[in-house]
Amino acid sequence: MLSRLILIFFGFTLCIVAVQWDEDEVLLASIPDNWPDPVYDFQSHPISKKGFELGRKLFHDPGLSLDSTISCASCHSQFNAFTHVDHPVSHGIQDRIGKRNSPVLINLAWSRNFHWDGGVVNLQMQPLNPIMNPVEMDNTIENVLAYLNAHPEYPSLFYQIYGDSTITTKSFLSALEQFTVSLISSNSKYDQFIKGDVKFTKQEKNGLKLFRKHCSTCHPEPLFTTNSFANNGIPKDTSDLGRYGITMQIEDSYLFKIPTLRNIAYSFPYMHNGSFKRLQDVIEHYNSGIDRGDERLSPVLRNEMNLSDMEKKDLLAFLNTLTDKSFMFNRSFME
Ligand code: HEC
Ligand code: HEC
Incomplete structure (x- = not known):
């Protein structure tokens, strides 16, 4: 009972209630107030x-x-x-x-x-x-x-x-x-950190700093996607021209939708063709796997990142804070 009261209390003070049951008004999920309008x-x-x-x-x-x-x-x-x-x-x-x-x-x-x-x-x-x-x-x-x-x-x-x-x-x-x-999904460790409810470790904090420097242009907080299209330099696969297939504009070839990074630790393999198995491989791709001269590559990724081994680990630690267990294991989503 107490936890339910607390939930409702938070629901009304910190968040706008997004999804309510019609009958008993149990909160299903809430939209933090710093989020853009859906x-x-x-x-x-x-x-x-x-x-x-x-x-x-x-x-x-x-x-x-x-x-x-x-x-x-x-x-x-x-x-x-x-x-x-x-x-x-x-x-x-x-x-x-x-x-x-x-x-x-x-x-x-x-x-x-x-x-x-x-x-x-x-x-x-x-x-x-x-x-x-x-x-x-x-x-x-x-x-x-x-x-x-x-x-x-x-x-x-x-x-x-x-x-x-x-x-x-x-x-x-x-x-x-x-x-x-x-x-x-709005209740990861990252969300709780932004609300001031939990602290980040030194490693996670540094990871967030690196993320904001190298990744945020395409994967901006709080949704971790711009919902637009880009080329992030993964090995060219001529069997799939991406956005070009829809617009028939040559400048759209090999552009793919920028995916959200929420719960990213769970959603392997990565990319539109599933070509990366581990998050470490994705980080290594952005750090050293990109052909910076490729004409299709987004200009945002032209510069080398030069991440140290420690920085790669920090970035990974930050990506892991995007896991939202209350979403992943939410019983109300289950059959
Ligand atoms: C120029 C925009 C851009 C930047 C900058 C960028 N990404 Fe991406 N990211 C993308 C696009 C586009 C995809 C999907 C590409 C595809 O599937 O062909 C993607 C995919 C990913 C994926 C796989 C997601 C999935 O569900 O398969 C991860 C993880 C990722 N990016 C992490 C990062 C990290 C970490 C950084 C910073 C080091 C970063 N990205 C910087 C555009 C970008
Ligand atoms: C055989 C596997 C498969 C089945 C079955 C399937 N999907 Fe998908 N779904 C995919 C793939 C692959 C894509 C990406 C398609 C593309 O990019 O061309 C996708 C994309 C989506 C998207 C878009 C997500 C985004 O962010 O772009 C939604 C929503 C979705 N599916 C919902 C559904 C629903 C609802 C059903 C059942 C009616 C369903 N899917 C059945 C494989 C599947």
Whole structure:
């Protein structure tokens, strides 16, 4: 009881309450007041407890795929910050190999561009892409609606939220979005340090200093992404031209969406093609692996970093403070 009171107290003094259950007003997640406004409008499209739970059920349901073997969660598993870790690029039904590494699903309410190339600009529409992608779920929306409408539980669950037991593309996508938009991570050691609740070690403090010097332009606090596109000098892979595939502008070739670094210790392998296994490898890449003369490289990365072994360790220690256990192991996200 006391801890609940404290939670509510903090909820009202330090944070604006972002996501509230409709019934009992339990706090699901809070947005620290130094954060920018989300793109998703929580005021006019509030998340309800039932809507969130229905979205969660859909997210974990392999019935959305053609052969009922792959759910959203198969490629976006909570224990890996909603990505997969056992292979570089995603695996769909019948072990069909995808083109890209599945990205983490964190703080999507702040994003305007989705997918590594920004090919999707609306979170609610996004699921159509994996559902119809032949190497992911290889299904059709007609099949999905037929499956849901014939299901013993879904029609009544949709009725309770949308007042209609006939499930449509619109209500299906809306329910799924209630879940994905609620995946808010704002309680890492870094967040607690910024609020003044915990102290950083000397190593973490120095790591933060180095991070602000070398990484912040593209991975700025507090979301650790600008949500725009850049080339960070990873080895060129001509099979994927990134942002160019969407805009057809030559200057966009080999640009990829800058990912958030929240919960980064859990979301290996890294990059759009999963080409780095460990965070140490990523740091070494930025320090010594970049061809600084590559014309596609972002101008921000032209200068050598010259990090000492100690500084690399400091940077790693800082990246580890971005782990948010209350997000990674949040029971309310589980099936
Ligand atoms: C077979 C693996 C796979 C499945 C199944 C899958 N995804 Fe993904 N997801 C990916 C990959 C790979 C990407 C990146 C695609 C790209 O960049 O072209 C992605 C991207 C996303 C993004 C964009 C994230 C961002 O920040 O850009 C969201 C949101 C998402 N998926 C949600 C879902 C939902 C909801 C489902 C279920 C309907 C789902 N995914 C099913 C692999 C998968
Ligand atoms: C010029 C912008 C830029 C700068 C500066 C930058 N990054 Fe990145 N970072 C990116 C882009 C773009 C990607 C994704 C590249 C891809 O997948 O092709 C990325 C990916 C990453 C990833 C992998 C994330 C994932 O989910 O796969 C990590 C970790 C990372 N950066 C850490 C850092 C660190 C640490 C620094 C500072 C030493 C840094 N970045 C500086 C643009 C930048």
